[in-house]
Amino acid sequence: xxxxxxxxxxxxxxxxxxxxxxxxxxxxxxxxxxxxxxxxxxxxxxxxxxxxxxxxxxxxxxxxxxxxxxxxxxxxxxxxxxxxxxxxxxxxxxxxxxxxxxxxxxxxxxxxxxxxxxxxxxxxxxxxxxxxxxxxxxxxxxxxxxxxxxxxxxxxxxxxxxxxxxxxxxxxxxxxxxxxxxxxxxxxxxxxxxxxxxxxxxxxxxxxxxxxxxxxxxxxxxxxxxxxxxxxxxxxxxxxxxxxxxxxxxxxxxxxx
Numbered sequence: 001x002x003x004x005x006x007x008x009x010x011x012x013x014x015x016x017x018x019x020x021x022x023x024x025x026x027x028x029x030x031x032x033x034x035x036x037x038x039x040x041x042x043x044x045x046x047x048x049x050x051x052x053x054x055x056x057x058x059x060x061x062x063x064x065x066x067x068x069x070x071x072x073x074x075x076x077x078x079x080x081x082x083x084x085x086x087x088x089x090x091x092x093x094x095x096x097x098x099x100x101x102x103x104x105x106x107x108x109x110x111x112x113x114x115x116x117x118x119x120x121x122x123x124x125x126x127x128x129x130x131x132x133x134x135x136x137x138x139x140x141x142x143x144x145x146x147x148x149x150x151x152x153x154x155x156x157x158x159x160x161x162x163x164x165x166x167x168x169x170x171x172x173x174x175x176x177x178x179x180x181x182x183x184x185x186x187x188x189x190x191x192x193x194x195x196x197x198x199x200x201x202x203x204x205x206x207x208x209x210x211x212x213x214x215x216x217x218x219x220x221x222x223x224x225x226x227x228x229x230x231x232x233x234x235x236x237x238x239x240x241x242x243x244x245x246x247x248x249x250x251x252x253x254x255x256x257x
Contacts, residue, residue, distance in 0.1 A: 003020075003038070004031050005020060005021055005029070005031050006019050006039060010043075010048075012196060013048060013196075014050070014192065014199055015043040017036070017043065017053065017055070019056040020057045021057075022059070023058075025105070027065065028062060028064065028110055030084070033084040040087075040092060043095070044095035044097075051100065051195040051198045051199045053099075053101075053102055053191055055102035056104065056105075060104065061104060061105060061107040061115055062107060062109075063106050064109020085113075085142055092114075092117050093117055096207035096210070096211070098206055099118040100118060100191060100194065103127040103178075104127050104187050109142075112144060113143055114142065116129065116147040116148075119210060123172055123178040123187075124169065124182060125182070126169070127169045128168050128169060130164065130166050134161060148160070150217070151177050152175050152177075156175075200253070203240070
């Protein structure tokens, strides 16, 4: 499958979605939105893919929406968000496999929302998150108004949003936005190294843990407790569980292929 505005690369059970408008710092135009919908649909449904990476070509993850774009099919900003972006975010947050954002340079505006909607983030030391919307008299969108306070707390998230302040890579690590921080020249290799490591883990553990923890952000303790019990009951004595236990006693790495 080929795309106009991104690359989709599949290798060793890892899919990499690379935003590919480097001359515009991977600013998001309408075509990139449609391409991201299709690419995330594809990797979500590909049973051979265990881990997904989203990254940007060149010096940026994404500088946000392409404000220089001319005509588009959107009837309004709400239409763009609901018909255009929402399916992308649904795919990222609900696909039964981990999605890693690999961030170099700016992840700004809707680019910040895409990066923060991923399950995990690895950042180059020159990377940063930026809710830039207030600079053009708008509010954060793409779920940033929900995501930022979850990591930073209300007061700090509000401060950084209304002042359009960069959340540097070091600050992202401090607030738990970034899982890992590496040098910019190591980012691609370290990201793939992490993805390959995760691809060897139990797919049922990865997918169900993601589901439980995503849902826990919106339900109570006992709801999560009950869901854990149901899922654990289904997974106990499953083929992957059997292989993992056997590997433990045989003192070897489990094989979940």
